[in-house]
Amino acid sequence: MSTPKNVSVLQRNNVKILGNGTQPMLFAHGYGCDQHMWRFVYPEFEKDYKVILFDHVGAGHSDHNSYSREKYDELLGYAEDIIDICEELDLKDVILVAHSVSCMIAAIATSLKPSRFSKLIMIGPSARYINDENYVGGFNREDIDDLMEALDSNYLGWSANMAPAIMGNPDRPELGEELSNSFCRTNPEIAKHFAKVTFMSDNRKDLKKVSVPTLVLQCSQDIIAPVEVGRYVHENLQNSEFQILNATGHCPNLSAPEETTLAIKKYLASTN
């Protein structure tokens, strides 16, 4: 594939392995950030599970040279990476915890390799963000263009590219002092492409192919994935439970980590 041969899967996706347990719990972050998204959640599982964190290619400290517009022009490219990680580490019986767009990436990955996964937790999933005839996704195409503008006008993306130049150490970026907003910096071009791939995707047909038991966690007020959208995902999965959290916003893993963690633990206990 387009991955340079000298970069291993673990380097490519900046894979981190933690925890004391044996059953693997793989956390897939969503659009806009990196594995730091799970910082309040994963410690709760370290005692009983083997916790695996990673960055999608293009995010966080993944190998940005491995990014290819062709491969990542559909969510399938990201799903392949998840499978790669599972195969590289020979993970079995995996509990895959996915947030935001990673829910659909996880849906594709688990339907391609159902035997590797035992459970799937979807946090804030949406099978399609853009409204379509009778389907309510919550957004129009123009809204997505507006997002592109917001991305364009922000230093958050810029700083990734420009920080070394600003610091005056283009050859040794590690010598530069940290700029503010240092988390979740992404290459602006990749961020925009990922945004397009995310928000333009339509994964409604992929839901039916998921055979792995799934918990759908839905926030109370989430403009990215409104309740109807979450319910749609739940109703179209073969084997799922649906739970609405009190948490608001799109990132309960950050805004209400206790509630999120508890919901996951309860589900895992009840289905074991």
Place this chain on the structure above:
Amino acid sequence: MSIADKENNPRGKIIETAEELYENAPCGYVSFLSDGTIYNINSTLLSWLNFSKEEVIYLKRIPDLFKIGGQIFFETHFFPLIRMQGFIQEINFDIVRKDRSFFPGLINVKEISAKGKNPLTYRATIFDITDRKKYEKELIAAKKKAEEDSNTKAEFLSTISHEIRTPLHAILGIGNLLNKTHLNDDQKEYARILLHSSENLLELVNNLLDLSKIEAQKVKLEKRTFNLSNMVEMLQQTFKTKAEEKDISLQVTLGENVPQELSGDPVKLSQILTNLIGNAIKFTKKGSVKLIVENLETLKTKSLLRFKILDTGIGIPKNKLNAIFQEFSQASYDINMEYGGTGLGLTISQKLLQLHKSEMKVQSSKGKGSEFSFDIWYKVIKNHAPPKDKSISIEDRKMFKSSNVLIVDDNPTNIYITEQFLNEWKLKNESAESGLQAIEMIKQKHFDLVLLDLHMPRMNGYKTAKKIRALKLEKPPVIIALSASDRGEINYKLRKAGMSDHVSKPFKPEKLLETLVYYLQNPAHQKIKKSSKMDVAEKEEKKNKKEIASNKKEQKLKEDQKPSFDVSKFVKMANSNSLYLDKFIKSTLDAFILYEHEFLDAIKANSEEMIEDLIHKSTMSIFYIQANNLKEMMEETKSTIAKKGNKPGPLQKKIERMCRRI
């Protein structure tokens, strides 16, 4: 509560309360809860927004002040960031007023930890940056334009170099062939000059392409196993004649503890060394040129090697030492006049070294000579199997005799040149001038290997390869791409289209031979490659694509206009759906009615080209309905066209007969 009560102020008492400072500060203040609900906001911000306090407090959330894109940005970027680092600085949002108009704002936020009964909250300042935004927009536009201009130029450079390489391929190829014929002394000299000049030109064009690729960051380091002493020996052989011509001694020294088998990018290393040795010889009139390789440091699996190239040439003045690494710059104008060259070699070498996280160092004094050096870490390979001998062995010759190669290229000159080499190696071959023709030939007969040009009109190499793969032949041919493009850029596409390797044009005969021997010896190689770990994902991708494609199947069939009249096939394709069956029949009928008109038009216009195009166009339709008579007629017509000097009469009759059949 008074914080400024200056009794002694000569102008009188100034009273400023904290509340007034808050409410009427020259910036907006807003405080919100962790779910975004606004619980406090100052008058300044309210006046910018045109809201009253009652309309906002506990009723609006902070993202409500943003446009929709900003809201998504808030949820996906802003909020996670704030939770992670406890503050956020200088984020730009368009802030929406009550009347839905908006202004650009710059936001700083601080997280205030929960304390006692107070929950976790956030405090934010908002600045109106309307003016700044205008400047910024201009700057961004200027930056974008500069980048675009630069890209356009790079693209132009790349295109033009590309365009030059194609005819150059012909010149070099024919020159090589010419050189092998019986020539008198004058002619031999002419042919030598022709080859020499075209090789120089090719080198220049390659340099330009290299540079534009490096600039566009399209060049990446490959990792391959190679033998350092072989490479160094090759270099010595390459430059031997040149050095002898100038009566300069050329010495190569490989330090004792320098490892032989390395893993790294041999092509880039050889390019750098070739450039430096070439330069050294060029700028040295008498004395010597030396290449010295030393092992500076060895760790467990890798070694740091130093490469030094020393000469006793004209040297470089101190004040020019930096300039020599810049594009198109040589130490002086006179140098260019006397020694020629483009001044690109060192720039490219320096940039290639940067890819290796290394840099070129130079020491020189005018008139005494120069020393160029650089250090690179290489992985050391132990227990490496010796590489295969690449010359044509007797076995290879036997194998060549029983193999059959198809050359596909829309350019007859290119076909001719490739043919000449294959004939010389006694390798059976046939040719096709289009993808369609190639597919037809492959259907009729087995080929072991296909040399496929990527850039062809109508059906390009990728499509052709995909269609060949789609034939699902029992013994599929190995497909090797042949094109003027660089492999790195097209690697992914090649593999996706089912091609095994790539030889770039103009090709060196040895390179083509090497590739042919390799894949003809081991036609299963492609399969071996496929099952390797790297390709598992690719396979899965294909599988999934198939699934996705099945949804779009009906639509695609309509687009391609290749449904069949054959009911059995039809039913299969329509998945027993009578609606689709009906649609297929209708669209096929439509297509043939259209073809009929177009054929008749083509006869009227008396245009062989149009007829040929039409035959291409209708081939698939005919194939699908398995109208063998019609197919034969088409082929007859095609060969009639191909015979030159044909009178229009019989051709017209044939086509009219064909149309009646349709």
